[in-house]
Amino acid sequence: MIRKEKKGQVQYFLESAFRIGFLMVALLAFFLLVNFYIVNRLDTNRLQAEVTANRIIYSDAIMWQDNSNSRIYPGIIDITKFNDNTLSQRIDYSTKSHAAVQLTIVDTSDGSEKYTAYLNKAQYEILQGILNKQGKGSATMYIKNYPITYKNGAQYSYGTLIMNIIIPNS
Amino acid sequence: MLLINKMFKNKRGDDMLIDFWAIAVFAVIILLFFLLFSLSKSQNDSSVQAKFINKDVNFMLESFLRAPALEVGDSSKTIGEVITEDSTTGDFTRTEKLFETYFNQVNTLNGFKVNAIRIDITGPNSDGDTITRNQKTWRFIRAKFLSFTDGRKDVYVSETYLPGYESRIDVKLSLTELILASELKDAANKEKAQQNTK
Numbered sequence A: 001m002i003r004k005e006k007k008g009q010v011q012y013f014l015e016s017a018f019r020i021g022f023l024m025v026a027l028l029a030f031f032l033l034v035n036f037y038i039v040n041r042l043d044t045n046r047l048q049a050e051v052t053a054n055r056i057i058y059s060d061a062i063m064w065q066d067n068s069n070s071r072i073y074p075g076i077i078d079i080t081k082f083n084d085n086t087l088s089q090r091i092d093y094s095t096k097s098h099a100a101v102q103l104t105i106v107d108t109s110d111g112s113e114k115y116t117a118y119l120n121k122a123q124y125e126i127l128q129g130i131l132n133k134q135g136k137g138s139a140t141m142y143i144k145n146y147p148i149t150y151k152n153g154a155q156y157s158y159g160t161l162i163m164n165i166i167i168p169n170s
Numbered sequence B: 001m002l003l004i005n006k007m008f009k010n011k012r013g014d015d016m017l018i019d020f021w022a023i024a025v026f027a028v029i030i031l032l033f034f035l036l037f038s039l040s041k042s043q044n045d046s047s048v049q050a051k052f053i054n055k056d057v058n059f060m061l062e063s064f065l066r067a068p069a070l071e072v073g074d075s076s077k078t079i080g081e082v083i084t085e086d087s088t089t090g091d092f093t094r095t096e097k098l099f100e101t102y103f104n105q106v107n108t109l110n111g112f113k114v115n116a117i118r119i120d121i122t123g124p125n126s127d128g129d130t131i132t133r134n135q136k137t138w139r140f141i142r143a144k145f146l147s148f149t150d151g152r153k154d155v156y157v158s159e160t161y162l163p164g165y166e167s168r169i170d171v172k173l174s175l176t177e178l179i180l181a182s183e184l185k186d187a188a189n190k191e192k193a194q195q196n197t198k
Helices: A006-037 A045-058 A084-090 A121-128 B002-009 B011-066 B079-089 B093-102 B181-197
Strands: A063-066 A071-078 A100-107 A113-119 A139-152 A155-168 B074-078 B112-124 B135-143 B151-162 B169-180
Touching: A006 B011, A045 A071, A045 A100, A045 A139, A045 A155, A045 B011, A071 A155, A071 B011, A084 A113, A100 A121, A113 A121, A121 A155, A139 B011, B011 B079, B011 B151, B011 B169, B074 B079, B079 B093, B079 B112, B079 B151, B079 B169, B093 B135, B151 B181, B169 B181
Parallel strands: A071 A139
Antiparallel strands: A063 A071, A100 A113, A100 A155, A139 A155, B112 B135, B112 B169, B151 B169
């Protein structure tokens, strides 16, 4: 029914104000809750860095492997395997646009850098120039330190493995 | 009195009151939802990060126990074996020396400064007789005790067991990470910039 009287219209509007407000709040809540549940932005950079680090420290890529029983000793690095070629052969992904890593062994006794190797070196050099910049195509670096033992022939030494992992942001 | 009677008889007033309380209750529920979601989200993020770092500490402990005991001049034994031997005498001088040397260069964890590294070894007390022997804990700390006025301290722990001559030996490694307030702010800004990038 249409109310023709002005007084009636105003009264009707005032009565409906609460209802309209309630409806607006309900709609707002509905959209907010839907937004909370729909995840359309996944940040996997850190996960990629962790997976790459794990792949390196727990595999036979650089860790010493006892040939008699094929057992791998995570935490003991075999220097004969600590080079770019072995890393790219053992950790061979079909795409080269993922993580790039610089690995450095620092000797514990004097703090000097002893050995350096790269996984995906070409990509590392490209990404290094666009670190901490904004926009797609930039990259983020994650640094990880692990105390390790490195084995050069029959000689063992204590050191620290420093991993600079760069992950592209796009 | 007349006014009160009017109020009670006023059906429209009742409707308005009901609407008012309905909105108030609804607003409170929405607020609760907001709190619930925001809290659970931040907890999830921090727990994921903590799991990653705990994994690193676990790797450090396993590497330490598996490493050859170089500082005591016997690379045929692992540090784990030296700890087992030391637990029989109660003299952990060799273990302490190995611990100090092995973790000498561990200054950062997850990009933030390491304030202290502690190892707790719990085994049978060699002072008592064999029957009434109690458990005893030996603790070694390599600490920097960096001074800070405001910030956060996070402790990450990994624990494992070694087979001892009499009973098992518990070995626990704890790393205390110190995050200054300014570093926290920088990290948050960096993360925000990264999110905006995507």
